[in-house]
Amino acid sequence: MHDIHVIDPVSRIEGHAKITIHLDEGGEVADARFHVTEFRGFEEFCRGRPLAEMPGLTARTCGICPVSHLLASAKATEAILSVTIPPAARLQRRMANLGQIVQSHVLSFFHLSAPDLLLGMDAGPEGKDVFGLMRSEPELVRQGIGLRRFGQEVIAAVAGERIHGEGIVPGGVAAPLTSEQRDALRAGLDEAMASAQATLALSFGLLDRFAEEVEVFGRFPTLYLAQCAPDGTWEHYDGALRVIDGDGGIIADQLDPARYREVLGEAAGVDSYLKVPYWREAVTDGDPRTGMYRVGPLARINIAERFGTPLADAGLADLRERVGRIASSSFLYHHARVLEVVTSLEQIATILDDPVLLDPAVRARAEPSQGRGVGCSEAPRGTLFHDYEVDAHGVVTGVNMVIATGQNELAMNRTILDIARRYVDGPELTTGTLNRIESGIRAYDPCLSCSTHALGQMPMLLQLVDTDGHVVQEMRRD
Amino acid sequence: MTDPAVGTRAPILVLGVGSELRRDDAAGRHVADAVARVEDPDIEVLSVHQLTPELALDLEGRERVVIVDAAVGVAEVTVSRIDPASNDQAFSHHLDPMTLLALAGRLGTAPRSLLVVSVPAYELDLGTTLSEPAGRAVAEATARVLELTVATDQR
Numbered sequence: 001m002h003d004i005h006v007i008d009p010v011s012r013i014e015g016h017a018k019i020t021i022h023l024d025e026g027g028e029v030a031d032a033r034f035h036v037t038e039f040r041g042f043e044e045f046c047r048g049r050p051l052a053e054m055p056g057l058t059a060r061t062c063g064i065c066p067v068s069h070l071l072a073s074a075k076a077t078e079a080i081l082s083v084t085i086p087p088a089a090r091l092q093r094r095m096a097n098l099g100q101i102v103q104s105h106v107l108s109f110f111h112l113s114a115p116d117l118l119l120g121m122d123a124g125p126e127g128k129d130v131f132g133l134m135r136s137e138p139e140l141v142r143q144g145i146g147l148r149r150f151g152q153e154v155i156a157a158v159a160g161e162r163i164h165g166e167g168i169v170p171g172g173v174a175a176p177l178t179s180e181q182r183d184a185l186r187a188g189l190d191e192a193m194a195s196a197q198a199t200l201a202l203s204f205g206l207l208d209r210f211a212e213e214v215e216v217f218g219r220f221p222t223l224y225l226a227q228c229a230p231d232g233t234w235e236h237y238d239g240a241l242r243v244i245d246g247d248g249g250i251i252a253d254q255l256d257p258a259r260y261r262e263v264l265g266e267a268a269g270v271d272s273y274l275k276v277p278y279w280r281e282a283v284t285d286g287d288p289r290t291g292m293y294r295v296g297p298l299a300r301i302n303i304a305e306r307f308g309t310p311l312a313d314a315g316l317a318d319l320r321e322r323v324g325r326i327a328s329s330s331f332l333y334h335h336a337r338v339l340e341v342v343t344s345l346e347q348i349a350t351i352l353d354d355p356v357l358l359d360p361a362v363r364a365r366a367e368p369s370q371g372r373g374v375g376c377s378e379a380p381r382g383t384l385f386h387d388y389e390v391d392a393h394g395v396v397t398g399v400n401m402v403i404a405t406g407q408n409e410l411a412m413n414r415t416i417l418d419i420a421r422r423y424v425d426g427p428e429l430t431t432g433t434l435n436r437i438e439s440g441i442r443a444y445d446p447c448l449s450c451s452t453h454a455l456g457q458m459p460m461l462l463q464l465v466d467t468d469g470h471v472v473q474e475m476r477r478d
Numbered sequence: 479m480t481d482p483a484v485g486t487r488a489p490i491l492v493l494g495v496g497s498e499l500r501r502d503d504a505a506g507r508h509v510a511d512a513v514a515r516v517e518d519p520d521i522e523v524l525s526v527h528q529l530t531p532e533l534a535l536d537l538e539g540r541e542r543v544v545i546v547d548a549a550v551g552v553a554e555v556t557v558s559r560i561d562p563a564s565n566d567q568a569f570s571h572h573l574d575p576m577t578l579l580a581l582a583g584r585l586g587t588a589p590r591s592l593l594v595v596s597v598p599a600y601e602l603d604l605g606t607t608l609s610e611p612a613g614r615a616v617a618e619a620t621a622r623v624l625e626l627t628v629a630t631d632q633r
Contacts, residue, residue, distance in 0.1 A: 130531075131580070131584060134585070142585050145531050146535060149535055162526065
């Protein structure tokens with residue numbers, strides 16, 4: 001009998017998904033799949049809209065990382081307009097993206113993953129959430145909430161609102177930053193940095209406690225893709241693409257993101273709405289899975305030679321001393337996020353000290369001069385591409401968006417497979433096994449459809465299905 | 479760790495909630511905008527897309543917090559007092575008023591009282607204008623909120 005375990009829905013991720021685990025005739029784990037069961041359709045319904053609307057429209061893709069979509073979208077429109085945005089606008093945008101990285105990573109670490117990391121993988125679902133965490137670690141939770149608020153305030157200063165602001169527009173930003181806004185952000189920096197450093201120490205300490213998970217959670221060689229500066233410094237907004245292999249060897253460097261179609265293919269599956277990008281050059285036998293690569297915090301810290309900020313670089317050196325130059329375990333996504341929070345705060349501090357930040361010239365204006373434009377930014381979860389085509393009147397005729405979570409799909413499948421092979425033994429699943437499988441997915445912080453999701457003590461349905469599709473065993477966790 | 483701004487905060491926080499692109503869903507934010515125009519130094523106004531966990535820190539040190547939100551299925555403007563009893567429900571990036579208060583309670587930032595003003599919503603399709611009945615309800619809700627900010631016997 002060919003059996004399938006189904007985990008549906010997967011809780012404490014940004015969106016709805018399910019996991020299936022396929023057993024072979026002998027009861028051994030044969031395959032595992034992460035399915036996205038939501039449909040969005042932005043690439044279809046954006047066609048026919050005026051180009052200037054695109055940042056506002058596509059930002060609604062996500063309630064967690066709207067700034068990433070605003071930035072990639074605005075950059076795509078500016079490629080079509082052939083404009084260079086003013087220096088002050090560039091600084092504002094960089095600061096907003098750093099604020100976005102802070103708030104999104106903090107949400108992932110404290111709200112979604114800390115219950116696993118601090119309450120234990122084998123703990124049952126009862127109380128395994130932020131409230132449960134608050135009973136044992138109240139100050140930690142408060143630090144996390146305060147850090148996220150700081151990130152949100154940085155975003156609000158630029159975008160006008162914490163969520164779905166409209167301040168990032170084609171040609172720059174909508175308004176100059178005032179000295180009052182700058183000073184208000186400066187006032188919150190010290191506390192935010194203290195919280196981030198405390199979190200970094202906590203996260204580093206967790207690597208000992210979860211040594212087994214570091215080994216099992218997606219520790220395999222893949223390619224990695226991210227932006228970086230020409231000298232290899234970590235970059236989140238203005239960089240070109242670098243791709244490295246599992247040993248750190250550079251496969252491609254300083255690749256213009258506008259050429260992404262030349263190097264990335266996109267596969268569509270029959271059992272998931274997620275498009276699956278792959279690195280064309282690595283594909284063998286026509287199987288997209290052989291073109292697997294990872295994006296996001298883990299990819300960025302593997303690709304970057306350095307952060308370029310002292311505190312984060314010290315933390316990166318500590319990590320590399322422990323795991324080597326390449327951090328290959330997906331469990332280390334968590335620690336990579338915390339390192340990125342630290343460098344983001346350091347870089348925000350630098351931007352706030354730059355007098356250009358308050359320059360009143362913040363927007364360039366132009367008419368469409370090219371038929372196609374690609375924008376790229378590093379979203380918290382990885383490299384994000386927006387690719388637009390317009391007609392002579394500036395009406396959008398084609399849209400392609402390549403989302404970070406899709407780029408990690410192949411690696412997520414492999415991660416689930418590795419965890420299942422280690423912890424699943426026949427048709428019986430334990431709470432600890434379920435927790436680890438979900439946690440393996442959560443390490444990637446997948447963001448499927450933030451604007452429509454619910455979360456809480458969501459029921460988890462586990463089904464054992466035979467080859468005829470009959471449910472022969474069912475477990476439900478309410 | 480205490481927020482250094484707590485000591486200088488206005489005693490009353492009015493928190494308008496809703497999407498400005500979903501017509502009447504923005505009723506709470508229209509009320510917040512109207513209250514802000516009064517420029518009362520004892521009232522701070524925040525207008526937000528949704529309730530988020532970090533707002534628990536903005537509740538600290540308040541005498542009263544009034545959350546104003548659109549509601550379907552109600553015929554008139556209603557005022558509800560939120561019980562500080564535990565409501566420990568899991569959340570990620572947004573939550574409801576009860577969970578926000580519970581979170582604030584756990585963090586030690588709960589206000590002395592928290593009220594929710596529900597504004598009837600009739601049209602929730604795409605758009606930036608209020609329906610006519612929702613517009614009337616916003617005017618009434620604004621008056622009720624201003625009463626609540628001065629009626630200490632109801633605090």
